[in-house]
Amino acid sequence: MIITAAIWLAFVAAAVRPPWRRGSLGFAVFVATMSFNEIPAVFLGVFIASMLSSPWPGELHHWLIVALLASATTAGLIWLQVRARTTIRVLDIGLADGLGGQSRGKHHELRRTVRPTEVWVRGLLLPFQRRARHVMRQRNLTYGPDRAHRVDVYARPTTGDARPVLIHLHGGGFVSGRKSRESITGSSQWRV
Template sequence: MSSVPIGYLIPSLLLAWCTYYVVAPRNWPRMFNSLGFYFGVINELPFLALFWLFGETWLAFSQGDVSSLVGWLAFGLTILAVAGLLVIIHWGLQAAPVVNRGLDDNLGQRWRDSIDAKIARRLHNRFTFTALLGPFFVRRHDVKRIANIQYGDAGVHHLLDIYRHKSLPTNRPVLIHFHGGAMVSGSKNRQALPLLYRLASQGWVCVSANYRLSPAATFPDQLIDAKKVIAWIREYGKQYGANPDSIFVAGSSSGAQLAALAALTSNDPKLQPGFENVDTSVSAAINLYGDYDWLDTNGTWTDSGRDRTGFLASIMKSSPAEDREAWEQASPLTRIRKDAPPFFVIHGDRDTSLPVQDAHHFAQKLRSISQSPVVYAELPGAEHNLDLFHSIRNEAVMDGIDAFAAWVCTNNKHNSDRS
């Protein structure tokens, strides 16, 4: 038996399995869910997988290696993987209509008339060539990254990066992004890089910040750090071209939880030790596949929050019975307020790490109380970590964020209230 068909079989088997993991019903044991990042990464890179399979198949046929049993088995797996990848691509193409519908349903009639026509036109694109780039060419030649700026006294955990256009524009809106990692891991230069570079290329000042992590840190240390970044922008942002009166907070996974809490606890002196009098209000919050439902607004456990009790205790360093108030403060649902800024909540309907029902419930509760718009987009076929690469879905999400932010900058009363 030739070794070449084996070389064809192994990648075909691996890609077929990863594709099956993405498209199969969501009833995996917890062990497989924890490996979802590795198996599910193909969900945002279907074209890369297709190119690989086509190349391997062409090579196998051109060398006559499909005549063996192993070769035909590999070819059969390839056909199944391609079918699954076409399903994944179909799901990705549904992202733009879903994002459009979320914006149209919540920003009012003719909202597009108030934003730049070019940004509005991009919303109609279900597919752009950039989606083919995947993990490549994330950086942009017209963007300068200023790395490892100190914003506090906690060493590496109090560092931030600034992304800005090389032409050095001034008085530009700011996006602050907080990374995920369940507040126990992660760093500022791994998630949402396509979004940071894209907005910076358009003239925004983008900030990606580290924050203290458990087990060394105990909540609300992470939230205090998030608010400290906002305070730092208010004090020093103009030196980097920022408009301190137009600050957006964003985050991925647990970073989205921090962004939501920061937006919902503006100017709370108990969460701003040493900078109690600094204005930490923001113009809007953008939440990507976030963690929200620890406790409900009536103080009772949600189903998913109850499932994560043991894990959450490692961050809180207490049980709910020992420190109920601290646990309630860590749940975005319990911090919802009428004067909350606009929110854009984005989540995948196949997220195995944080259930989509939690995001939907949070958006509904927020919409029922807040006087500001709450845009919700539930993306078909999307898993966790949907913002890591260029993809059909992520391009549509970034188009939506771009349009939402443009609308907020033009219409948001939170900006005018501070001016």
């Protein structure tokens, strides 16, 4: 039980603060921790279930070590979920910069239409939900000569006038990931 709890903590700690960010070791850390960063609430549920279903050690000092490791892992997973919410502020700043100073109305139109509490509930109950139902998707539109030059466009069903465009480049460093998979839940909930 101590080894299991320590392994969980090692992965969560690397997701919270990667020991390497560049080179081969940085890529290995990215691959090992990307799921923890993408769906920390799901991993929290799995971790709690695994800890509760496993037999705890009988000796007091072993029990205390497991409790300490489990508490640190739980805190780390909660922090990853909280930290993910801070990206909205970065997006707001980028939208304000890109749309200009007189764009308050346009900026708020691009703002998330889902309440923050709904995002937490969806993250817990439907972590693999693909996109909001009211969003229409046009897949694999060509923008260049290469077979990889394809883009998916998400929009509201009815738009009569010109609207700003939000371009979302998913993670993966242009070597992994897919446009139809990474960050779809978050990016498709924005009004465009």
